[in-house]
Amino acid sequence: MEKQHDRIRIKDIAQLAGVSVGTVDRVLHSRSGVSPASRRKVEEILQQLNYQPNMYASALASNKKYNFACLLPSHSKEDYWDDVESGMFQAVSAFSDFHISLNTFYYDQYEFGSFVETGNRLLESGADGVVLAPTIEEETSRFVGKLRQSDTPYIFIDSNIPRLSPLAFYGQHARKSGYFAARILHLLAQGSREIVLFRQIYEGRLGSNQQLHREEGFYEYMKKHCPDMKMRELNLYVKQPGQDEMLLDEFFRAHPHINCGITFNSKAYLVGEYMLKHGRKDFHLMGYDLLRRNIACLKAGTIDFIIAQQPTVQGYNSIECLCNHLILKKKVKSCNYMPINLIAEDNIDFYFDAHVCEQSTTILS
Amino acid sequence: MEKQHDRIRIKDIAQLAGVSVGTVDRVLHSRSGVSPASRRKVEEILQQLNYQPNMYASALASNKKYNFACLLPSHSKEDYWDDVESGMFQAVSAFSDFHISLNTFYYDQYEFGSFVETGNRLLESGADGVVLAPTIEEETSRFVGKLRQSDTPYIFIDSNIPRLSPLAFYGQHARKSGYFAARILHLLAQGSREIVLFRQIYEGRLGSNQQLHREEGFYEYMKKHCPDMKMRELNLYVKQPGQDEMLLDEFFRAHPHINCGITFNSKAYLVGEYMLKHGRKDFHLMGYDLLRRNIACLKAGTIDFIIAQQPTVQGYNSIECLCNHLILKKKVKSCNYMPINLIAEDNIDFYFDAHVCEQSTTILS
DNA sequence: CGTACCTTTGTGTGCGTACACAGAAAGGAT
DNA sequence: ATCCTTTCTGTGTACGCACACAAAGGTACG
Numbered sequence: 133m134e135k136q137h138d139r140i141r142i143k144d145i146a147q148l149a150g151v152s153v154g155t156v157d158r159v160l161h162s163r164s165g166v167s168p169a170s171r172r173k174v175e176e177i178l179q180q181l182n183y184q185p186n187m188y189a190s191a192l193a194s195n196k197k198y199n200f201a202c203l204l205p206s207h208s209k210e211d212y213w214d215d216v217e218s219g220m221f222q223a224v225s226a227f228s229d230f231h232i233s234l235n236t237f238y239y240d241q242y243e244f245g246s247f248v249e250t251g252n253r254l255l256e257s258g259a260d261g262v263v264l265a266p267t268i269e270e271e272t273s274r275f276v277g278k279l280r281q282s283d284t285p286y287i288f289i290d291s292n293i294p295r296l297s298p299l300a301f302y303g304q305h306a307r308k309s310g311y312f313a314a315r316i317l318h319l320l321a322q323g324s325r326e327i328v329l330f331r332q333i334y335e336g337r338l339g340s341n342q343q344l345h346r347e348e349g350f351y352e353y354m355k356k357h358c359p360d361m362k363m364r365e366l367n368l369y370v371k372q373p374g375q376d377e378m379l380l381d382e383f384f385r386a387h388p389h390i391n392c393g394i395t396f397n398s399k400a401y402l403v404g405e406y407m408l409k410h411g412r413k414d415f416h417l418m419g420y421d422l423l424r425r426n427i428a429c430l431k432a433g434t435i436d437f438i439i440a441q442q443p444t445v446q447g448y449n450s451i452e453c454l455c456n457h458l459i460l461k462k463k464v465k466s467c468n469y470m471p472i473n474l475i476a477e478d479n480i481d482f483y484f485d486a487h488v489c490e491q492s493t494t495i496l497s
Numbered sequence: 498m499e500k501q502h503d504r505i506r507i508k509d510i511a512q513l514a515g516v517s518v519g520t521v522d523r524v525l526h527s528r529s530g531v532s533p534a535s536r537r538k539v540e541e542i543l544q545q546l547n548y549q550p551n552m553y554a555s556a557l558a559s560n561k562k563y564n565f566a567c568l569l570p571s572h573s574k575e576d577y578w579d580d581v582e583s584g585m586f587q588a589v590s591a592f593s594d595f596h597i598s599l600n601t602f603y604y605d606q607y608e609f610g611s612f613v614e615t616g617n618r619l620l621e622s623g624a625d626g627v628v629l630a631p632t633i634e635e636e637t638s639r640f641v642g643k644l645r646q647s648d649t650p651y652i653f654i655d656s657n658i659p660r661l662s663p664l665a666f667y668g669q670h671a672r673k674s675g676y677f678a679a680r681i682l683h684l685l686a687q688g689s690r691e692i693v694l695f696r697q698i699y700e701g702r703l704g705s706n707q708q709l710h711r712e713e714g715f716y717e718y719m720k721k722h723c724p725d726m727k728m729r730e731l732n733l734y735v736k737q738p739g740q741d742e743m744l745l746d747e748f749f750r751a752h753p754h755i756n757c758g759i760t761f762n763s764k765a766y767l768v769g770e771y772m773l774k775h776g777r778k779d780f781h782l783m784g785y786d787l788l789r790r791n792i793a794c795l796k797a798g799t800i801d802f803i804i805a806q807q808p809t810v811q812g813y814n815s816i817e818c819l820c821n822h823l824i825l826k827k828k829v830k831s832c833n834y835m836p837i838n839l840i841a842e843d844n845i846d847f848y849f850d851a852h853v854c855e856q857s858t859t860i861l862s
Numbered sequence: 863c864g865t866a867c868c869t870t871t872g873t874g875t876g877c878g879t880a881c882a883c884a885g886a887a888a889g890g891a892t
Numbered sequence: 893a894t895c896c897t898t899t900c901t902g903t904g905t906a907c908g909c910a911c912a913c914a915a916a917g918g919t920a921c922g
Contacts, residue, residue, distance in 0.1 A: 139596070141908060152872045157910065167870060186594050188553035189908035192877050229551050231504070305847060312843040319684040472844035478677040479837035482670060506878060517902045522880065532900060554878035557907050 201259035206238035219447025261454040262286040304441040310349025320416040328393040346396040394418040404429030440473045566624035571603035584812025626819035627651040669806040675714025685781040691727045693758040711761040759783040769794030803840045
């Protein structure tokens, strides 16, 4: 615990370059008012010494306030998006020393107009950085175009649209995740040659792109490893629970031997609760996302495995990334795939404590 | 990006309490020299306002140097402990603004005297915080006794000895992890009624406690879910590769129908490479830890699944925890189980980017 | 040669906290 | 009342950086 100052300070650089700290500061922030000679000399020494600014002192000195905003599908409590949001607010509180705040904007996922209208409200709020779920490619493209005009960085969460080159993306590699899910379901099938895919249709549309890509990965595995597997699809409609139950009844009456299924959205509990109600313990089910009702099924034994994609972490990391970029001027990683985690009843308890954060690679801006 | 100071500062509290910042500072650090009346008044306001110190300003002001030390089994490159160590150094660099340093001390895992001797050298080095792997309970007890005398916080990594009440523990719940492994291996067995457990004997002893606990969890699952499963154990000896190959030859000659096995240490590659050499693709193998050779087997298809325990994260979090405790005076969580992650070839790419860090719960010291 | 003006450079102050030190108040002994 | 402790409290400086402002140097032109 001895006192010491071994780190290079601006003062040290100034001394070595034979200029004042002010000049060094101007070079570091590439501001005007420095003679070419001085600039060159300072830059030279800067390179030699690999100067790392003390980010605490830096944040302390420039005590600005940063307003972030997020644009998410409107959601209820215990939804996937609720976890994402909670992660973001965790980060806001963790980095509260940087004077950041977060405004939330919600749009109706199934109405294009809503996205546009909400997006405009966000733009008016004057955010310094934005996190959004690019569920609607066309409208997202127009939206980020406006953000670009004001040089506002934006981060994509959950799914990615690389051509719109966001500052960063946090989400799962959906296709590979479906591939992995297939591997596990294949094991669960235990030689059975038939599998059912439960799909959720909402307002006539099949949920998200993520869901589609998971299916792709799933089919890719099956085609490669067991081409003779028969895959049936059953569409459910969420909004009419009575109808869904009828559809399930009907399906299992028609295919009584099928003992294995998967959902590629977060609504596995629809099937899990159905099995629980009908006392079917022999059916093997997989799904996505650790919603409360999914967890209940997992513990009750009607869902075997859940693939988690750490929504909280995605939210947390998005905000952290904005801080790193805007405040600490660190270089951030642009494509961040979340781990594909397989959760059973046995290991679920050790999943929630943890949250992932990106490796910190400090680079001068 | 407007200027603003909405956070409560020491100055604010001083003003409200009608004292000076010096007095508030004394109360905050529970130092002497404050009249009972002043102390009471300050504490009252402190509670009302839920004051959160600006840790950046705090770290900046008290620019002390902290020396940490770790006491690990000696290891080679690409070993499990090497990843732990690398995580620790990542943290040291991430928190370099706090002026921390880390000294490493290695002991021979299989020689009690070595632990004692290395431990004494560590004590002499005058560390402010220690991270150690408590592989030898008896000697660890004596060692932490001495640390306690100087009030030096210590963190257990990999395995835990709760009665020695470390500041924190980072590691996997070994029994549950074995239980989970059994569930997956059970699926892999696909109805086969015989399984082999490969064990590594080293200097006449069976590796670590962790290894034993995993076996316990494994047997617990099997007893519960498939009591008629026949479990064979095959001891290997690591140091004599020729002999191990002979033992494997012998075993598979005696049990040609066994197609499923697991190791509870990080040496699954011994078996995986054997299978590769003999061109056996039908054997299903599981193991622990993502060593380079294990990963190679995973990609070659002779290891089906690996259970990862994020050694890098364990190391990183240990150091982070010491910083939180010593420097930021945050309250730290004492028992931190790592997630139990199942890794296949499909999802391994998304595992390394990520590292877990604990949730930050700022509490006044 | 002086003034105006621009470019370049240096200095000073503040961010919120820690800590050393000085000063004030209170009490006791002479 | 004076002096000396012993509490107790306020002030000042430092931490490393950002930014505003002042000062210095140079050039152009009357």
